[in-house]
Amino acid sequence: MTGAAPILRVDRLCAAYGLAQVLFEVSFTLARGETIALTGRNGAGKTTTLKTIMGLLRASGGSVSFLDEDVTRLKPFEIARRGLGYAPEDRRIFTDLTVDENLEVGRRAARGGGAGFTPDVLFEIFPNLAEMRHRRASAMSGGEQQMLAIARTLMGNPVALLLDEPSEGLAPVIVDQMAEALLRLKAQGLSMVLSEQNAEFAAAIADRAVLLEKGAVRFVGPLGDLASADWF
Template sequence: MLAVDGLEAAYGDSQVLFGIDLRLEEGEAVTLLGRNGMGKTTTIHTIMGLLSPKAGRVVIGGTDLTGAPAYRIAQAGLGLVPEGRQIFPTLSVEENLVATSANRGGGKPRWTLAEVYRFFPRLAERRNNSGKQLSGGEQQMLAIGRALMTNPKLLILDEATEGLAPLIREEIWSVLETLKKEGQSILIVDKNIDALSRFADRHVVIEKGLVVWAGTTADLAADPTVTERYLSV
């Protein structure tokens, strides 16, 4: 589904990534972990074509799309839930969802308005409200629903539950767990290891733009020093 090899990226003269390697197979959920400022969002932006790589390769579904523009990456089947949600504040909930809808795989789409509303009943209740009238949790649900409406092969979430109330956070985790059980491929950046471990197959830890550890959920649980060394504040 996704193969990243030796990925390097920079903002001007400031290099942030120094050779990221990452693999994600169809149907897998993989996390990207690390403290703030270690390169997680930069990795996502470079994969998504929002930042041009200095070196390395990004292969999606067997096609080399290194340095391709963001629209080509989206067409290849990657759907992004960005950090900070970035919904359209003046559009209604339904307009936000319809604005990004696509069915690039052909056939009957998996994700429709009805399916998104089934997953997020609160969005159905507020379908005519503008984005700016929603709570933070509702906006995050909308951001996820908007990405799902592109019918992505791979759903990428950057800081999926940051700043949300505990009950809303738990609702988001339950949705992602259900998506994983239904076969959705997921790449997620977040800090809640316990919740991530409920559904993630593997974890990749980044420190200062380098992968310093990678392994399964069982591997992570068996080695508490990983959390203490690379993830604790």
């Protein structure tokens, strides 16, 4: 992460729900291969930040650039096609579709013509999914759905991932599996921004932390410097 040029640059980003401003000039950068933990309490603006980067919420000020291109005004699908993957907080799995079909929705050809992720490669990273390829997603547990949500995003062969609370509501055993899977992805060179309230989980994966409070950045730096009380 040292010296590498940032692939994602969030610059003084503002956002509002109706009249209520919820993000106040949020800035941070993500280097290639780096993982950032976006932390803060419920309602601090983590989800809003990720949604605004992804174009799901209109930025009322500031900019987002990705791979040296201004993507602030682009539509979500255009941003996704440029290589930014997004797995939302509530997973938003297509529960009427099977595991295979969910993956199919996310499928996009790999950039640069490489082999990229295929269902088989993903089933190796998320072994639980392999056994239920033809199962409807509605019949899966929360942990399995969370893995499917990430696998589905990976099918688009993204350069960087935005993960909103990947460990939320998961049993401790599953959290460990999730951490393991994300570490493998990290080792493959994927950059990630994960919004996270679970301190231990974040510490295991992230290189740096960005602490949000009331919609503004309060702290950027090593995770160890964050007081544990700030996590709740």
